[in-house]
Amino acid sequence: MNNKVIIKELEKLAVSSGLLDLDATERTDMIAQAGEYAHQFISGLNKTAGFNQKSVGDLSIKNNGQPLSQLLRLYQEEVAENGINAASPKHLGYIPGGGVFASAIADFIVAVTNPFSGAYYASPGAATMENEVINWLKKVFLFPDDSVGCLSSGGSVSTLIALTAARDRHKIKNEKIINSVVYLSEQVHHSVQKVLRIIGLEDVIIRYIPMDNQHRIIPEKLNKLIEKDKEAGFVPFLIVATAGTTDTGTVDPLNDIADIAETHKIWFHADGAYGGFFILTSKKDLFKGIERADSLIIDPHKGLFLPYGVGAVLIKDHDAVLHSHYYTANYMQDGYNDELLKSPANLSPELTRHFRGLRVWLPLQLHGIKPFISCLEEKLLLVKYFRNKLMELGFCTGPEPDLSVSYFWYPFQANPDKHNQELMDEIHKDGSVFLSSSNIDGRFVIRIAILAFRTKKETVDEAVEMIERCLKIVLLAL
Numbered sequence: 001m002n003n004k005v006i007i008k009e010l011e012k013l014a015v016s017s018g019l020l021d022l023d024a025t026e027r028t029d030m031i032a033q034a035g036e037y038a039h040q041f042i043s044g045l046n047k048t049a050g051f052n053q054k055s056v057g058d059l060s061i062k063n064n065g066q067p068l069s070q071l072l073r074l075y076q077e078e079v080a081e082n083g084i085n086a087a088s089p090k091h092l093g094y095i096p097g098g099g100v101f102a103s104a105i106a107d108f109i110v111a112v113t114n115p116f117s118g119a120y121y122a123s124p125g126a127a128t129m130e131n132e133v134i135n136w137l138k139k140v141f142l143f144p145d146d147s148v149g150c151l152s153s154g155g156s157v158s159t160l161i162a163l164t165a166a167r168d169r170h171k172i173k174n175e176k177i178i179n180s181v182v183y184l185s186e187q188v189h190h191s192v193q194k195v196l197r198i199i200g201l202e203d204v205i206i207r208y209i210p211m212d213n214q215h216r217i218i219p220e221k222l223n224k225l226i227e228k229d230k231e232a233g234f235v236p237f238l239i240v241a242t243a244g245t246t247d248t249g250t251v252d253p254l255n256d257i258a259d260i261a262e263t264h265k266i267w268f269h270a271d272g273a274y275g276g277f278f279i280l281t282s283k284k285d286l287f288k289g290i291e292r293a294d295s296l297i298i299d300p301h302k303g304l305f306l307p308y309g310v311g312a313v314l315i316k317d318h319d320a321v322l323h324s325h326y327y328t329a330n331y332m333q334d335g336y337n338d339e340l341l342k343s344p345a346n347l348s349p350e351l352t353r354h355f356r357g358l359r360v361w362l363p364l365q366l367h368g369i370k371p372f373i374s375c376l377e378e379k380l381l382l383v384k385y386f387r388n389k390l391m392e393l394g395f396c397t398g399p400e401p402d403l404s405v406s407y408f409w410y411p412f413q414a415n416p417d418k419h420n421q422e423l424m425d426e427i428h429k430d431g432s433v434f435l436s437s438s439n440i441d442g443r444f445v446i447r448i449a450i451l452a453f454r455t456k457k458e459t460v461d462e463a464v465e466m467i468e469r470c471l472k473i474v475l476l477a478l
């Protein structure tokens with residue numbers, strides 16, 4: 001092919017390839033349609049159900065272009081209105097958050113500008129912005145300035161980064177694996193066991209630390225387990241404590257656990273994915289000792305109410321983190337000399353990645369921190385309010401929660417598990433507010449997790465009405 005032919009061919013292709021680069025009018029129209037869609041969606045949140053069970057229609061790729069209006073309609077019907085409405089104030093199951101609007105704008109700007117945030121060299125501003133978010137987190141959790149961290153996709157990947165650093169710091173490999181011991185509580189998030197398998201530590205010994213009746217790790221029992229293991233010739237290597245368990249909202253006694261970890265020189269990992277940001281509230285004292293953890297994870301997509309897709313990890317031993325994640329290749333040579341720790345790619349498995357810095361930085365800078373704290377305080381009160389209401393209705397409730405997750409069950413005369421399960425099914429069928437269930441101390445329980453920033457007293461009232469309505473149905477069928 002000579003260049004004359006090539007140029008002709010390129011001119012032909014440009015007609016179609018150019019369709020990807022919209023002109024100003026098309027962009028304005030698209031933004032207007034998306035904006036209108038967002039307004040409609042958000043203004044309908046209080047009226048629509050928290051949960052919908054329906055089958056999904058045809059979402060297959062058609063290969064030919066279709067109008068945005070039609071595609072947005074499809075999105076609304078098949079995605080937004082199907083399953084748990086996680087943006088809704090009425091999502092009170094699992095761990096909600098909501099998704100503050102400023103982050104949506106940030107993601108839009110990020111997608112338009114598309115900075116390469118993995119390497120400081122490629123986008124010093126993006127890397128610095130992300131590092132400033134990490135610096136802010138270090139201040140909030142009283143981590144030292146020379147600790148490191150990055151923004152990840154969420155708690156699970158943050159855990160992966162943290163436990164990999166623990167593994168490499170303690171050189172847990174080869175025959176050492178089967179002699180190494182990890183200490184967990186029964187209430188630990190399942191991502192921890194999953195991560196252990198992913199990072200090649202499936203065969204470590206796992207000890208479950210006994211808990212008190214508030215579902216907290218008992219430090220003395222932990223210490224006993226460790227001493228016994230040491231006597232038996234095993235190598236205690238990792239303790240995981242939770243600052244806000246998923247099931248019960250419990251904060252483990254972090255400071256006592258830190259003492260034990262320090263005495264025995266064991267890596268102390270704190271999981272604050274759900275509860276971490278409550279350190280900003282009147283519950284601050286519960287978090288004493290979190291600053292002594294070797295690694296900490298927190299999820300801005302939970303406790304800062306940001307849209308899904310942003311977790312954070314802080315780790316004190318940067319050499320351990322670099323050992324796991326720093327890697328280089330010939331095609332990276334232009335970025336060689338930039339300070340290692342300024343580039344998120346050296347601190348996580350990701351290279352090319354979503355620039356998550358702006359979706360955290362923008363809402364914090366725009367609103368200031370106060371509204372976030374008020375939201376968290378509000379959730380703490382709402383869960384108390386909910387429990388009072390349920391007790392009035394004759395429900396049993398779990399222990400007074402540390403944070404904003406609690407559980408309850410109805411004391412049916414016979415087969416309580418079966419009938420509470422029926423009650424859960426009725427609640428899901430009703431769907432006006434979404435709750436989820438769990439099994440705690442061998443009992444089927446229904447959980448309420450109040451963390452969505454839009455959840456207010458009215459939502460909790462609606463939940464109570466729904467529960468009352470569903471209980472009647474179950475009682476009538478007895």
Ligand SMILES: *Cc1c(COP(=O)(O)O)cnc(C)c1O
Pocket residue numbers: 095153154155156157189191242244245246271272273274275299311
């Ligand atoms: C949600 C959660 C995780 C996992 O985080 P993801 O962001 O869902 O990956 C880990 N630990 C706790 C306590 C959690 O609540």
